[in-house]
Amino acid sequence: MELSTGRVSRVNGPLVEVLGLDGVAMAEVVRLGPQRIAAEVVGLAGARATLQAYEYTGGLRPGDHAEATGDRLAGLLGPGLLGQAFDGLLRPLSGAPVWLSPDRPDIVSDRRWHLEPAVEVGAEVRPGDLLGTVPEAGPVVHRFLVPAAVSGTVTWLTADPVLLSEPAVRVGDVAVPLGERWPVRVPRPFTERLGDVVPLHTGQRVLDLVYPIARGAAAAVPGGFGTGKTLLLQQIAKWSEADVIVYVGCGERGNEMAEVLTELAQVPDERTGGRLVDRTVIIANTSNMPMMAREASIHSGIAVAEYYRDMGYDTVVIADSTSRWAEALREFANRTGELPAEEGYPATLASELAAFYERAGLVTTLGGRTASTTVIGAVSPPGGDMSEPVTTATQRFIRSLWLLDRDLAYARHYPAVSWAGSFARDADAIGAWHAAQGDPGWAARRASATAILAEADRLASLAEVIGTASLPAHERMVLLGGRLLRETVLQQNALSPEDGRCSPAKGAALLTAVLDVIDACQRLVARGVAATTVEETDLADLIRVREEVGPADADGVSRRRDEVLARLEALR
Amino acid sequence: MSVAYSDVRELKGPLLVVGDVDRVGWDEFATLEVAGAPDRHGLVLEVDEDLAVVQVLEGTDGLSPGGVWVRFEGRPLHVRVGTDWYGRVCNGRGEPLDGGPPVAGVARPVSGWPLNPTHREPPREPVLTGVSVLDTLTTLVRGQKLPIFSVPGLPHLALATQVAGRATTAGEGFRVVFAGMGLTHADIGYVRDRLEERSAAGELVLLLNAADDPVIERILTPRIALSVAEELAFGHGDDVLVVMSDMTSYAEAVREVAAARREIPARRGYPGYLYSDLASLYERCGRIHGRAGSVTVVPVLTMPGGDLTHPVPDLTGYITEGQVVLAPEVHARGVYPPVDVLSSLSRLMRSGAGPGRTRDDHLPVAAQVLAALARAREAAELGELVGVSALSDTDRAYLAFRGVVERDLFAQTDDEGRSLVDSLTRAWSALAVLPRRELTMLSAAMVAEHLPAATAPPDDPDDPDDPDGPDDPDDTDDDRAGDAEDGP
Numbered sequence A: 001m002e003l004s005t006g007r008v009s010r011v012n013g014p015l016v017e018v019l020g021l022d023g024v025a026m027a028e029v030v031r032l033g034p035q036r037i038a039a040e041v042v043g044l045a046g047a048r049a050t051l052q053a054y055e056y057t058g059g060l061r062p063g064d065h066a067e068a069t070g071d072r073l074a075g076l077l078g079p080g081l082l083g084q085a086f087d088g089l090l091r092p093l094s095g096a097p098v099w100l101s102p103d104r105p106d107i108v109s110d111r112r113w114h115l116e117p118a119v120e121v122g123a124e125v126r127p128g129d130l131l132g133t134v135p136e137a138g139p140v141v142h143r144f145l146v147p148a149a150v151s152g153t154v155t156w157l158t159a160d161p162v163l164l165s166e167p168a169v170r171v172g173d174v175a176v177p178l179g180e181r182w183p184v185r186v187p188r189p190f191t192e193r194l195g196d197v198v199p200l201h202t203g204q205r206v207l208d209l210v211y212p213i214a215r216g217a218a219a220a221v222p223g224g225f226g227t228g229k230t231l232l233l234q235q236i237a238k239w240s241e242a243d244v245i246v247y248v249g250c251g252e253r254g255n256e257m258a259e260v261l262t263e264l265a266q267v268p269d270e271r272t273g274g275r276l277v278d279r280t281v282i283i284a285n286t287s288n289m290p291m292m293a294r295e296a297s298i299h300s301g302i303a304v305a306e307y308y309r310d311m312g313y314d315t316v317v318i319a320d321s322t323s324r325w326a327e328a329l330r331e332f333a334n335r336t337g338e339l340p341a342e343e344g345y346p347a348t349l350a351s352e353l354a355a356f357y358e359r360a361g362l363v364t365t366l367g368g369r370t371a372s373t374t375v376i377g378a379v380s381p382p383g384g385d386m387s388e389p390v391t392t393a394t395q396r397f398i399r400s401l402w403l404l405d406r407d408l409a410y411a412r413h414y415p416a417v418s419w420a421g422s423f424a425r426d427a428d429a430i431g432a433w434h435a436a437q438g439d440p441g442w443a444a445r446r447a448s449a450t451a452i453l454a455e456a457d458r459l460a461s462l463a464e465v466i467g468t469a470s471l472p473a474h475e476r477m478v479l480l481g482g483r484l485l486r487e488t489v490l491q492q493n494a495l496s497p498e499d500g501r502c503s504p505a506k507g508a509a510l511l512t513a514v515l516d517v518i519d520a521c522q523r524l525v526a527r528g529v530a531a532t533t534v535e536e537t538d539l540a541d542l543i544r545v546r547e548e549v550g551p552a553d554a555d556g557v558s559r560r561r562d563e564v565l566a567r568l569e570a571l572r
Numbered sequence B: 001m002s003v004a005y006s007d008v009r010e011l012k013g014p015l016l017v018v019g020d021v022d023r024v025g026w027d028e029f030a031t032l033e034v035a036g037a038p039d040r041h042g043l044v045l046e047v048d049e050d051l052a053v054v055q056v057l058e059g060t061d062g063l064s065p066g067g068v069w070v071r072f073e074g075r076p077l078h079v080r081v082g083t084d085w086y087g088r089v090c091n092g093r094g095e096p097l098d099g100g101p102p103v104a105g106v107a108r109p110v111s112g113w114p115l116n117p118t119h120r121e122p123p124r125e126p127v128l129t130g131v132s133v134l135d136t137l138t139t140l141v142r143g144q145k146l147p148i149f150s151v152p153g154l155p156h157l158a159l160a161t162q163v164a165g166r167a168t169t170a171g172e173g174f175r176v177v178f179a180g181m182g183l184t185h186a187d188i189g190y191v192r193d194r195l196e197e198r199s200a201a202g203e204l205v206l207l208l209n210a211a212d213d214p215v216i217e218r219i220l221t222p223r224i225a226l227s228v229a230e231e232l233a234f235g236h237g238d239d240v241l242v243v244m245s246d247m248t249s250y251a252e253a254v255r256e257v258a259a260a261r262r263e264i265p266a267r268r269g270y271p272g273y274l275y276s277d278l279a280s281l282y283e284r285c286g287r288i289h290g291r292a293g294s295v296t297v298v299p300v301l302t303m304p305g306g307d308l309t310h311p312v313p314d315l316t317g318y319i320t321e322g323q324v325v326l327a328p329e330v331h332a333r334g335v336y337p338p339v340d341v342l343s344s345l346s347r348l349m350r351s352g353a354g355p356g357r358t359r360d361d362h363l364p365v366a367a368q369v370l371a372a373l374a375r376a377r378e379a380a381e382l383g384e385l386v387g388v389s390a391l392s393d394t395d396r397a398y399l400a401f402r403g404v405v406e407r408d409l410f411a412q413t414d415d416e417g418r419s420l421v422d423s424l425t426r427a428w429s430a431l432a433v434l435p436r437r438e439l440t441m442l443s444a445a446m447v448a449e450h451l452p453a454a455t456a457p458p459d460d461p462d463d464p465d466d467p468d469g470p471d472d473p474d475d476t477d478d479d480r481a482g483d484a485e486d487g488p
């Protein structure tokens, strides 16, 4: 096919208009000007194409050359993604120059990969079938699969290591390269969505015990600045029990990306024996990188996760922050003169958000594997205003909401997940899952904890009016109980070597310990011990135990509980 | 020499539309020759075939369509950067105010290029400012961006210049670039005065856009400052602190241009891209693998109406690595610097302070002081409702703690520099006011090493009618702490 060319007629930042691109299609990539900047067609009217450019357009001028490519915005998927950082268009950042000017050359990997075949010549294969593995790709086994549109007889297998761009297998007369160029805005196909609910253990207690998330579900973390969105997401990236993490830094800080890269490279991954970075793909479009690539970065991230999902892995996509992505949508819509809906956002905002979160799912893949893509997005509401369009629209498409509360953050209660404003739609099903796995008490403990927290909040506002001393003793014990739950169970210092993550058993033990201590306190006051006496008993060792025993040491917690209970029993 | 175009079609606010131009690029720099007046300068905001929309930095006042010739530079605005900047004083466009020659050096685009995040070195070492409340609770880190949020009338310039005048790092070659935007002449005089010593030592670069200077020029001032800082840091290995004040004036200039272009505003009239625009400035801080220098950025901004949710502080807070908030209530209590520590935060403190960076007990002490202040605030609120005498002993101990910590740790004079050791000692003395059992964030070993024997707080929280009498656990705990301190 002959690819058409045209000429630039108008440039307004990332908005570029081109005349004469005959036959160009919506969403097609066009190269602009002497630096061949990538841009995508977002509007067509007669001979005029409206484009969204993915690089700084400084110096681009009317009369410059424009060239259609026939391709949609696509990323190259293949071995070598894990452990590396990419920009919003999935071009390598690792190995790119220090300063990212638009005229930097495209990096094409010259690495050759050895394929360990899993089939022989003559085998009949269908989409999703395993063709082989790529042993050097790292501790997460890289499975090379038959692409979605290909089936037939294997006619040739490479004996030599190949580049990503080179054929590794031939099926019938179709050459299948080791790397797959995938149009990132298009969801990768699977066989069916599954309704099963299996929790994703995150290692963060307030989530795992109170507002859990299921594998393949979507969650959002709204919170004003400094409330702890990034740290919570980074903790999930580090400690959640997923096989592959895709971390999308979307319009956020460069220092944070550097920190993630450095830290993940230092932490061993107990599950694979590698390092955490070896199960992670980082996509970084920091806030000073071109705005429109920010819009693409979210889709690139999900496409990568789906690629590993198809191999049979539980994947998690973390997007920090989806608000920056929505702002990029808004910015561009405004420049094209689209009629704005709320706060300048385009009327398509909700459908764009839905399209993003709906790519989450627990599925049977084309190859028959059970695998998942969990999507977790931060939301950065302007002025902390939870009624703004991105926050409200997002809540419609997610299963778990982890609302971060500024007052908690100011009081250094981290993670500042509000127990009043958050939700987990799958909590009951996850309770049933725990019961089926031999922990029938999970749901009851959760119910007790949330009831005490809510009651303590109610009593605290009451106490503000009448004074704590005027409350009856058993209510004062609820206040104490609320504090113990918050400080022992909910608070979790991300930086603590022992408590940065928490195993399911230690989490259960901590919650049990606190609930038992609260019961004991209630029994004491019922027996006539003064509320003040109980309140002034030193319970710091109970609170501190989370930091003092290892991340999986449930027994250590139970021993501490017994000591505290014994001490309380001795009160008269 | 490039062609001069004179077909000016429209003048509107800071914008000039010139027609009949040939192959002018987006974001090009332009020089405007004005009949019988000094040249003006501009940036291309849009090109549509043979029309170019130019934003005029000096404004369009006094221009008329017949008397302007526009020449386009063929590239974005560049600025000359290098060590010639040491000790120089320039206006907001980088032209000398000090009587010296134009600053020489290599030409760089003022907007810079994004720094590849994989080449960033995470910030690690403290920048000590000599200001107790900052060094102890919101430690500034080399390569960080940490703004000061203030309200008109509070002493933010005193604090900013105190920091700029005293800040040091372990290395040599510490420099300060101070970019003033929309400052009054009195403020400019004050800044120059306060930074005299640094200036005399050739450690200061001053860029000054006064309140009566062209508003649009402010769009350039921080970009020049950061271009200069980047070169000194990454080209010459200096540790550069960039102070930019007042970012609210800067953002107003951005808003003015957006309004002239009839752009759809996001919040309160500010354009939706203000986040990215501010980020393109603030993100220029940092460090680079394998290079010596650093750029640390301290933007100063005044919150209109003291409103933290105003777009300028809000978007700034979303971009920067923490914030130092000044509060009128604290100022009213006579505390300088009037930092509201509970709303303030240095996100990078955890990597720039503590073992190997400052002192082993630094982070836990800071956490404990903050937790105690949070509790004291609750107690104070409760006390207002029910009366202080109805508070528990513990709550009253927290109130006493707040008084001591503000008096002994937070308050200092605006020309005093305190060592970190001195500051931490003051923090420990204040913590000694609390019952031992309340110090849940400090390990027993740290308490044994640092906690002084309990001192009597200014207003004794111990109620003589304490119902628990001699069994009060406070007493025993305090005794234990005392013993440990007296030990070998």
Ligand SMILES: Nc1ncnc2c1ncn2[C@@H]1O[C@H](COP(=O)(O)OP(=O)(O)O)[C@@H](O)[C@H]1O
Pocket: A223, A224, A225, A226, A227, A228, A229, A230, A231, A232, A414, A415, A416, A492, A493, A494, A495, B345, B346, B347, B348, B350
């Ligand atoms: N779980 C946590 N443990 C310890 N500190 C935390 C935690 N969460 C947040 N913080 C503190 O809050 C600061 C801001 O958190 P961050 O995640 O960057 O906020 P956001 O992304 O919402 O702006 C961090 O630098 C850290 O000091």
Ligand SMILES: [Mg+2]
Pocket: A229, A230, A231, A252, A320
């Ligand atoms: Mg964040």
